[in-house]
Amino acid sequence: MSAMGEGARRTWVPGADGSPWGLANLPFGVVRAPGGPPRPAVRVGEHALILDDLARAGRLPVAPDTFAAPVLNPFLALGEPTWRAVRAALGELLRAPRAPGREVSAALVSLADVEPALPVTVGDYVDFYASREHAANLGRLLRPGQPPLLANWRHLPVGYHGRAGTLAVSGAPVRRPSGQLPPARAGDPPGFAPEPRLDFELELGFVTGAGPAGGGPVTVATAARYVFGAVLVNDWSARSIQRWEYQPLGPFLGKSFQTSIGAWVVPLAALDSRRVRGPAQAPAPPPYLRAPEPRGLDIDLEVALMPAGGDAEVVLSRSNARGLYWGVAQLVAHTTVNGATLRAGDLLASGTISGPVRGTEGSLIELTRGGAEPLTLPGGVIRTFLQDGDTVILRGSAGPGVSLGEVRGTVLGSA
Amino acid sequence: MSAMGEGARRTWVPGADGSPWGLANLPFGVVRAPGGPPRPAVRVGEHALILDDLARAGRLPVAPDTFAAPVLNPFLALGEPTWRAVRAALGELLRAPRAPGREVSAALVSLADVEPALPVTVGDYVDFYASREHAANLGRLLRPGQPPLLANWRHLPVGYHGRAGTLAVSGAPVRRPSGQLPPARAGDPPGFAPEPRLDFELELGFVTGAGPAGGGPVTVATAARYVFGAVLVNDWSARSIQRWEYQPLGPFLGKSFQTSIGAWVVPLAALDSRRVRGPAQAPAPPPYLRAPEPRGLDIDLEVALMPAGGDAEVVLSRSNARGLYWGVAQLVAHTTVNGATLRAGDLLASGTISGPVRGTEGSLIELTRGGAEPLTLPGGVIRTFLQDGDTVILRGSAGPGVSLGEVRGTVLGSA
Numbered sequence: 043m044s045a046m047g048e049g050a051r052r053t054w055v056p057g058a059d060g061s062p063w064g065l066a067n068l069p070f071g072v073v074r075a076p077g078g079p080p081r082p083a084v085r086v087g088e089h090a091l092i093l094d095d096l097a098r099a100g101r102l103p104v105a106p107d108t109f110a111a112p113v114l115n116p117f118l119a120l121g122e123p124t125w126r127a128v129r130a131a132l133g134e135l136l137r138a139p140r141a142p143g144r145e146v147s148a149a150l151v152s153l154a155d156v157e158p159a160l161p162v163t164v165g166d167y168v169d170f171y172a173s174r175e176h177a178a179n180l181g182r183l184l185r186p187g188q189p190p191l192l193a194n195w196r197h198l199p200v201g202y203h204g205r206a207g208t209l210a211v212s213g214a215p216v217r218r219p220s221g222q223l224p225p226a227r228a229g230d231p232p233g234f235a236p237e238p239r240l241d242f243e244l245e246l247g248f249v250t251g252a253g254p255a256g257g258g259p260v261t262v263a264t265a266a267r268y269v270f271g272a273v274l275v276n277d278w279s280a281r282s283i284q285r286w287e288y289q290p291l292g293p294f295l296g297k298s299f300q301t302s303i304g305a306w307v308v309p310l311a312a313l314d315s316r317r318v319r320g321p322a323q324a325p326a327p328p329p330y331l332r333a334p335e336p337r338g339l340d341i342d343l344e345v346a347l348m349p350a351g352g353d354a355e356v357v358l359s360r361s362n363a364r365g366l367y368w369g370v371a372q373l374v375a376h377t378t379v380n381g382a383t384l385r386a387g388d389l390l391a392s393g394t395i396s397g398p399v400r401g402t403e404g405s406l407i408e409l410t411r412g413g414a415e416p417l418t419l420p421g422g423v424i425r426t427f428l429q430d431g432d433t434v435i436l437r438g439s440a441g442p443g444v445s446l447g448e449v450r451g452t453v454l455g456s457a
Numbered sequence: 458m459s460a461m462g463e464g465a466r467r468t469w470v471p472g473a474d475g476s477p478w479g480l481a482n483l484p485f486g487v488v489r490a491p492g493g494p495p496r497p498a499v500r501v502g503e504h505a506l507i508l509d510d511l512a513r514a515g516r517l518p519v520a521p522d523t524f525a526a527p528v529l530n531p532f533l534a535l536g537e538p539t540w541r542a543v544r545a546a547l548g549e550l551l552r553a554p555r556a557p558g559r560e561v562s563a564a565l566v567s568l569a570d571v572e573p574a575l576p577v578t579v580g581d582y583v584d585f586y587a588s589r590e591h592a593a594n595l596g597r598l599l600r601p602g603q604p605p606l607l608a609n610w611r612h613l614p615v616g617y618h619g620r621a622g623t624l625a626v627s628g629a630p631v632r633r634p635s636g637q638l639p640p641a642r643a644g645d646p647p648g649f650a651p652e653p654r655l656d657f658e659l660e661l662g663f664v665t666g667a668g669p670a671g672g673g674p675v676t677v678a679t680a681a682r683y684v685f686g687a688v689l690v691n692d693w694s695a696r697s698i699q700r701w702e703y704q705p706l707g708p709f710l711g712k713s714f715q716t717s718i719g720a721w722v723v724p725l726a727a728l729d730s731r732r733v734r735g736p737a738q739a740p741a742p743p744p745y746l747r748a749p750e751p752r753g754l755d756i757d758l759e760v761a762l763m764p765a766g767g768d769a770e771v772v773l774s775r776s777n778a779r780g781l782y783w784g785v786a787q788l789v790a791h792t793t794v795n796g797a798t799l800r801a802g803d804l805l806a807s808g809t810i811s812g813p814v815r816g817t818e819g820s821l822i823e824l825t826r827g828g829a830e831p832l833t834l835p836g837g838v839i840r841t842f843l844q845d846g847d848t849v850i851l852r853g854s855a856g857p858g859v860s861l862g863e864v865r866g867t868v869l870g871s872a
Contacts, residue, residue: 198701207798220794293706
């Protein structure tokens with residue numbers, strides 16, 4: 043690696059240098075040509091480099107069939123030293139002015155000729171509640187007049203398991219779910235209808251490798267070894283269904299209809315320079331959650347909406363993941379402190395990320411104060427919750443050279 | 458099939474006729490010889506019939522590689538008509554006095570020579586709260602002086618997602634988890650220690666096939682087509698960890714350290730004669746949850762404990778799954794009503810099954826009234842919650858010809 047750092051290295055792939063998809067990024071995903079199988083790939087500029095061809099040709103430091111599966115899981119199972127070695131090898135293969143060789147150039151396809159597929163078969167999907175501002179916003183809405191944070195919130199990262207089987211990749215539409223709605227008055231029967239309060243949630247997810255051989259908890263000091271990379275997450279939420287069902291065991295159908303994730307998983311190695319101190323933690327968490335600084339990640343986030351019937355985007359919210367109270371190492375340590383194992387391809391998501399001021403909220407229920415203050419958008423468009431035909435686009439950026447891409451989804455009417 | 462019914466058919470497998478593992482049962486599982494790979498099998502008496510050998514020899518109506526995987530998932534993905542056809546073919550191959558043929562007899566191994574492995578890679582594990590008596594018992598303990606059932610309970614089967622990656626097969630020990638414990642007084646910091654209130658939960662689980670092609674909700678009328686079979690479940694629970702963490706998103710580390718399931722999945726087809734009317738439902742649930750009767754399953758259940766240091770079992774509880782308020786068709790319909798898909802190998806569990814009287818409770822927290830009334834067992838042994846070295850054995854029986862086997866696990870001290 044040159045003394046100028048990764049950002050300064052150049053590639054022979056046209057258009058990649060100077061873009062957020064140059065050699066400093068190299069995110070992993072899965073793409074599919076029309077009629078073809080899903081194939082693991084690395085994104086470079088507006089191209090995808092198909093990894094199976096390179097591995098079979100002996101150009102990557104892995105077994106030839108590592109990328110033969112339609113998902114990244116076998117690669118994730120190999121662990122951090124291999125992840126780093128493959129990243130370094132890809133950097134060399136892609137570096138200018140080196141002539142790429144026929145095998146390498148043949149493995150390059152234009153993103154215009156493929157579509158993204160789900161990059162990982164997720165074993166367990168855990169969704170946390172790691173943004174203090176988000177938890178406090180919801181606490182104020184749901185428990186007015188009481189302390190906005192529950193007693194446990196500052197002591198542990200509250201989390202729950204979501205449905206892994208309904209994860210979808212960016213671009214997949216989301217069908218408005220139907221379900222039981224809260225009774226109009228206590229004692230009345232519940233309603234049943236398409237969800238009237240369909241919402242998005244802006245989140246950052248972390249895709250894991252397998253936990254330590256032999257099991258046992260992962261410490262905050264070693265957690266980064268077990269995290270492959272970061273991906274944007276939209277945890278679509280049916281607020282009315284959730285409100286009626288969630289006591290006492292937590293969210294179920296209000297979330298399980300779909301969760302969308304980005305097509306490209308950005309390796310933690312590409313985010314090294316974006317590590318920043320996290321928010322101060324008082325009271326100090328228990329020792330197993332005391333994470334070395336810098337525990338935060340400086341990733342700019344935004345939520346855009348393209349209202350139904352139009353083709354113009356409006357930005358609803360801008361924030362940054364550095365405000366997350368609980369960092370990724372703490373999420374991993376907490377998940378495993380009871381002896382629970384990690385599998386290659388688990389997904390740990392932050393929960394909705396909201397900032398401290400107006401315009402930084404990561405969901406409509408927060409942006410509209412529980413629906414009480416509808417948003418007036420350009421052209422006189424009014425939104426409280428999502429309408430059929432609306433398109434939500436979440437975006438993330440870790441500086442000029444490293445994009446997290448987007449998670450995009452359009453709302454379809456109920457079946 | 459003879460007019461005498463399945464129960465009267467005889468097999469050439471020694472010792473199987475007259476046992477609860479004869480031709481009327483034929484449960485599916487996975488076994489492993491020492492040093493060998495896990496292989497799908499059907500249990501007959503005290504033997505396992507290895508299915509891969511039979512499928513490759515063309516003796517089963519499936520593709521030759523259907524049972525090549527170390528789990529049942531590829532078979533589960535084939536759907537109910539294939540499940541029935543394979544069950545019928547196995548019945549013929551095993552039927553006396555027909556000479557089995559060398560291929561079939563060679564596929565038979567003694568259970569003494571193999572050990573069970575996890576029968577299924579579970580995609581999503583949903584745990585419900587479907588026993589009214591259990592929900593009411595916990596309600597009385599957690600919210601004394603208030604109605605024992607929350608407002609939503611009679612309208613929908615409350616449920617949440619558990620951790621699929623820590624499912625274990627019967628026989629696997631369970632390590633006592635450590636974690637944050639509730640503060641002694643409000644405002645104090647939480648403790649951190651090995652869980653002092655480790656408990657079992659007696660449950661019945663249902664292993665699914667894939668949902669309907671094209672997605673969409675599964676109706677109560679068709680739900681049985683998507684359920685392969687039933688298996689015993691012990692949802693080990695860390696009561697103190699759970700009490701501190703579970704607001705507002707439900708159980709997480711209090712459950713995720715391990716859930717044990719039986720080695721043998723009994724096909725729904727073997728339980729047909731055990732269908733019984735479920736408890737009356739008032740108020741009537743919404744139309745999508747109005748299940749045709751008989752919606753219940755008459756399965757006798759028991760919990761036995763072998764206290765540490767001894768080798769004598771004591772039965773702690775006896776009950777029956779027919780008391781479950783929400784039947785399996787209702788659990789499937791509810792899980793999918795919002796559009797969520799089922800994958801082959803999903804697991805839907807009932808939640809703790811408790812009956813209406815003393816001695817029918819499915820957990821220690823109920824048997825001991827929240828720990829206030831310790832159990833005095835033979836030999837002067839006292840138990841409030843589980844101690845290291847205790848062995849818990851759950852058993853299920855659907856009549857003399859059909860056993861659900863057991864789920865057995867011994868508590869290991871914290872790491």
